[in-house]
Amino acid sequence: MTATQTRPPAATDRPVRPHGKTPLYKKERPLWMLLPGGILMLAVIVVPLLVGVFIAMLDLDQYTLRQWFSAPFVGFANFAEAITDSPLLHSIWISASLAVLVTAVTVPIGVAAAISTQNRFPGRGLVRSIYLIPYVLPAFVVGTFFRTMLQPQGVVNAIFHTDVLWLNGSASYWALAAVMVWTSWPFVYLLSLAGLQAVDLEVHEAASLDGATWWIKLRYVIFPYLRGPLSLAVIIAILHNINNFTLPFVLFGIPLPSSVEVMPVLTYIASFQSFRFGLSAAMAICSLVIVAIPLFVYLRAVQLDTGDDARPSRGQRRLQRQQTGAAA
């Protein structure tokens, strides 16, 4: 008791806890700092998402838009129409096949590019800068100049002495695929580059001592290191390609030729050209189901936290197992 009485009065204001119980970083947590960003994301992403689900069940057009909550409720009729009586399934097929095709083509280009700049040589920095140019150019710019190049009288037909209508009809599918490949391969390149950094010098030495030729070394020593980063790159690339709105929109304009009627543009046309808002929302939700597959894989594979309470996700552990197993 005497000890408490002799304590200076200022110290009694703060309760002194036995040391070690509350870590310093837990004492004052400025959780309010999460509020501005959190509220914005809630108001402009989450709330509209829910509104979108609701709109999908309304018969909403430009006349009822201002009082959208009093528009006639039609339940799942929009979904039924989207699936049975609209080009939605056709668009899903086009979007998904384009995404897979384009990603499959970009992977070898990206890996080759990463391998080609891995060793030092004079001018490597310049080559690396050039490699990223297609990725850095805004998609609307890329769309604009490829549109000019692909005109019937344009430079592509002039060079190859052909007469193909690249911006109409069935050739437009291949035109879009080619332009998408051109702009998106540097992403695979970047992630492969990150994978190549993980190869230790000792591994190179072991391969060299064993007398491996360049192809054997690439195939059995280097490629296994790229499996993890590449699976991630493939998932993200597929996701981006499915959701690509700008490139087809700029390249072909509205209305799109039917062979490149991709999902994002289809929902856009349904709402802002034909003003079938309810139908468009239903289409968007249906298409989310397709996006959800790569999205789910992505979320499982990404490491959320490297803190003390971190636990690698199942996908993460699988990637690690693959990497260590393949490297061993």
Place this chain on the structure above:
Amino acid sequence: MSAFTSSRTRPTATLTESITSQGGARRHKRPYDTDVTRLLPRWLLITVIAVIIAFIAVPVLYILFGSVNSDVAVARGEYFPTEFTLANYVNIWSTVALGTGLLNSILTAGAVAVASAALAVSTAYVLVRFRFLGRLTFLRGLLALQSIPGTLLLLPVFVVFSNIASATGVQIIGTRWGLFVTYLTFALPFSTWVMVTYLRGLPKELEEAARIDGASSTKILTKIVLPLSWPGIVVSAIFAFLLGWNDVLFSTIMTTPNTRTVAVVLQVLGTAQEGGAVPIYGQMMAASIVCAAPVVALYLVFQRYLVGGLTAGSVK
């Protein structure tokens, strides 16, 4: 954080080095870098680089050549310009409101960059340095929100904004503020994620020392975390800027002729050409270069940070 910088750090004593060091001077003449770690034979390396650079350069040079060529010559399908003219760069400003578009884009995207970096750094700081209920959910939510397609949200955002307008009388659609709020929100998940990965790499000790000295969390954030995390802040600001600059989806719907961003103005230029009798392809190429120039300049200046930030944002 940067994929490029880590290539510089190499193990000091290695097998090859210890072997070659017995040979004395040879070690300096032939760094192991060009030897054991070589991935491709020389001929193949040169072929791969040449093919990829040609693949990139042919379309890119086409814009450059087309922008100094006459409209008619580009329409004929010429690759190399037969006549040199800078008239396209002069005419684009009067053909469409390119200047207004540039101004709108710079104002909107610039404001988005600043605001999103500020919000991202404070949000990421709390997420990285403090433990609280719902923290992992927040992180997971960031990733999920980042992957939601814009086309899914375009219509609902439009409906919500037009309802706010009819309820309060404050017009949002068609103003720069509407675009600003939209881009800011869509930039936040990725910007925050970039900052989260960056702040994780910073040592805790400085902040703990400051806390022992009695600094508040706000003070620690402004006096210690901010000065240390400039590279990360620059990256997240630039990504936010690019999101605003490159967007076509929202800006075609949510702008009026006065608030159009440069992306929409370029589309208008494209359709103007289709209506008229004289093709203005040369001007389109010139306008494309004007639209791409700020982005390419940003990239060249901050290249090192951007590459690392992009990989960190998606890998970790």
